[in-house]
Amino acid sequence: MTYHWDFHVVGQYLDLFLWGVVYTILYTTGSIVIGILLGALTCAARLSSWMILRSVARVYQELFRCTPLLVQLLWVYYALPLLLGMTIDNRAAALLTLSCYVGAFYAEIFRSGIVSIDRGQREAALALGMNRSQSMRRIVLPQAIKRMLPSFINQSVIQFKNTSLVSVISVADLAYMASVVNGQTYRPLESYTVMSLFYIAMLLPLTQAADYIEKRLQASD
Amino acid sequence: MSTRPTDTGPILQAIGIYKSYGPFEVLKGIDLQLTRGQVVALIGPSGSGKSTFIRCLNQLETPTGGVVRFRGRAIGSDFHDRGETVGIGTLRRNVGMVFQHFNLFPHMTALGNVIEGPITVLKKPRREAEEQARELLARVGLSQKCDAYPAHLSGGQKQRVAIARALAMEPEVLLLDEVTSALDPELVGEVLGVIRGLADAGMTMAIVTHEMAFAADVSDRVLFFDGGVVAEQGTAAQILGHPESERLRGFLARFHQ
Numbered sequence: 170m171t172y173h174w175d176f177h178v179v180g181q182y183l184d185l186f187l188w189g190v191v192y193t194i195l196y197t198t199g200s201i202v203i204g205i206l207l208g209a210l211t212c213a214a215r216l217s218s219w220m221i222l223r224s225v226a227r228v229y230q231e232l233f234r235c236t237p238l239l240v241q242l243l244w245v246y247y248a249l250p251l252l253l254g255m256t257i258d259n260r261a262a263a264l265l266t267l268s269c270y271v272g273a274f275y276a277e278i279f280r281s282g283i284v285s286i287d288r289g290q291r292e293a294a295l296a297l298g299m300n301r302s303q304s305m306r307r308i309v310l311p312q313a314i315k316r317m318l319p320s321f322i323n324q325s326v327i328q329f330k331n332t333s334l335v336s337v338i339s340v341a342d343l344a345y346m347a348s349v350v351n352g353q354t355y356r357p358l359e360s361y362t363v364m365s366l367f368y369i370a371m372l373l374p375l376t377q378a379a380d381y382i383e384k385r386l387q388a389s390d
Numbered sequence: 391m392s393t394r395p396t397d398t399g400p401i402l403q404a405i406g407i408y409k410s411y412g413p414f415e416v417l418k419g420i421d422l423q424l425t426r427g428q429v430v431a432l433i434g435p436s437g438s439g440k441s442t443f444i445r446c447l448n449q450l451e452t453p454t455g456g457v458v459r460f461r462g463r464a465i466g467s468d469f470h471d472r473g474e475t476v477g478i479g480t481l482r483r484n485v486g487m488v489f490q491h492f493n494l495f496p497h498m499t500a501l502g503n504v505i506e507g508p509i510t511v512l513k514k515p516r517r518e519a520e521e522q523a524r525e526l527l528a529r530v531g532l533s534q535k536c537d538a539y540p541a542h543l544s545g546g547q548k549q550r551v552a553i554a555r556a557l558a559m560e561p562e563v564l565l566l567d568e569v570t571s572a573l574d575p576e577l578v579g580e581v582l583g584v585i586r587g588l589a590d591a592g593m594t595m596a597i598v599t600h601e602m603a604f605a606a607d608v609s610d611r612v613l614f615f616d617g618g619v620v621a622e623q624g625t626a627a628q629i630l631g632h633p634e635s636e637r638l639r640g641f642l643a644r645f646h647q
Contacts, residue, residue: 292493293489296489297511298482298511299511300469312496
């Protein structure tokens with residue numbers, strides 16, 4: 170069988186793809202920003218001396234790390250409203266779920282970065298008379314951030330791809346738009362190939378940058 | 391801090407220090423008095439508690455019993471001074487520590503390491519701190535290495551930067567925790583030389599060391615730790631020259647082979 174490629178039909182819907190790209194980028198950056206805040210808070214809670222804080226943080230993390238993102242999206246959009254007795258906007262549900270999901274993973278990246286720093290570093294800072302926040306800010310974090318950066322970028326790249334799942338609750342991201350175009354044109358091969366190319370075009374620079382940063386960091390050690 | 395009558399007494403004093411990790415008792419009632427300008431050496435087999443004890447002196451370890459007094463006033467559990475008790479922050483600002491494994495900050499240059507305390511803790515202006523740091527690095531023989539990162543320094547150089555870093559806080563007491571134990575033998579001398587210079591200049595120090603000749607040379611008083619107690623103490627000549635107990639004789643014999 171010879172398939173007759175026809176990108177022209179699909180090309181007519183370029184604006185839909187571009188809108189999809191805009192949404193995908195917005196959901197990615199939005200959830201990463203909120204995820205960093207959630208991750209930092211959760212990480213602080215995990216490292217706290219209060220048992221209750223540690224437990225709450227741990228439960229949150231495991232809840233979101235041990236269920237698939239797709240399941241989380243379905244639950245928050247379809248199940249949670251029944252508990253709350255109010256409907257949730259699908260875009261809000263998407264952003265909330267994406268943020269909580271990535272926040273749980275960021276928290277673990279932050280935490281393992283901080284605890285990987287030799288105990289002697291903190292001791293040296295304290296021995297100079299620094300208080301806990303000074304030793305964290307001036308001594309531990311600068312070293313920990315360097316160590317966590319590769320995993321952080323990696324997780325963010327995964328997050329970028331994960332946003333495609335919000336299409337199942339009808340959020341108009343790139344994946345959703347591709348299926349819309351497919352529905353209009355009956356051209357799945359072209360529609361989904363164009364979508365894939367858009368993802369590659371956006372993610373390839375990011376993964377390359379990640380590799381570059383990782384090499385740079387290794388060089389300076 | 392104001393001049394107080396107690397300033398003429400011991401500057402740093404430990405009374406009946408106990409420390410346990412779970413059921414394991416590391417320190418079983420240690421007393422120590424450091425008067426201004428005095429150098430005390432703590433010797434003893436590994437695991438006898440001397441490092442744990444010296445870390446209790448600046449509260450890197452919290453003793454499970456006993457009191458540490460600084461300038462005659464008890465150390466509280468708070469970071470800041472509170473009433474008559476001295477805060478842990480105040481104690482550490484005035485009592486410097488040098489570690490066995492240097493613990494230099496790897497993301498800062500030698501100069502960066504030395505100015506870090508004065509700038510962050512003492513809020514000194516950067517220019518002033520840098521000027522002082524250059525003088526200190528010159529004093530430990532490293533004026534050429536101001537801009538070097540710790541990764542590019544030898545063990546002996548790292549330890550001398552660490553000493554300069556502690557001195558930059560202008561401490562009244564310096565605690566040295568096995569500062570030559572992690573060094574290659576040929577680098578031990580350069581570090582001991584710096585410490586001897588400090589002793590000659592009148593610095594008050596508590597030194598945990600395995601260098602017996604050095605201990606004999608610089609210290610006014612030697613404490614022999616064994617099994618979490620001070621088993622014997624006296625002048626360097628008494629302890630190292632005329633040991634009384636069998637344990638101490640056995641311990642010293644290992645250094646004269």
